[in-house]
Amino acid sequence: MNTDLVLLAVLAGAANWAFRALPTLLLRQEPRPGGLAARFLAATGPAAIATLVVASALPQLYPVPRDLIPLAAGVLATVAAYLPRRSVVGATLAGATAYGAVFWLVS
Numbered sequence: 001m002n003t004d005l006v007l008l009a010v011l012a013g014a015a016n017w018a019f020r021a022l023p024t025l026l027l028r029q030e031p032r033p034g035g036l037a038a039r040f041l042a043a044t045g046p047a048a049i050a051t052l053v054v055a056s057a058l059p060q061l062y063p064v065p066r067d068l069i070p071l072a073a074g075v076l077a078t079v080a081a082y083l084p085r086r087s088v089v090g091a092t093l094a095g096a097t098a099y100g101a102v103f104w105l106v107s
Contacts, residue, residue, distance in 0.1 A: 025065060077098030078094060080094070
């Protein structure tokens with residue numbers, strides 16, 4: 001078994017747990033509106049979208065750019081769905097649907 005792979009999986013799992021569970025465990029009372037905890041928790045949705053964009057874009061852009069049409073459609077649909085209502089769920093679903101539909105049409 002590759003120890004580097006196991007170490008990477010443990011570190012990624014610990015970071016994921018800390019990012020998701022620690023704010024809830026440390027702040028058991030209701031966060032103040034506009035406070036540091038409230039702003040941190042409100043930023044996790046857009047941060048998740050940005051992470052998904054980077055994770056889907058990098059394989060298509062490196063080492064040789066390819067299949068940029070589905071990526072562009074997904075990004076545009078995500079932004080277009082997020083801006084009017086600020087709904088992370090709707091934006092994620094719209095982006096994934098647009099990406100999948102355009103990928104199916106192009107393939």
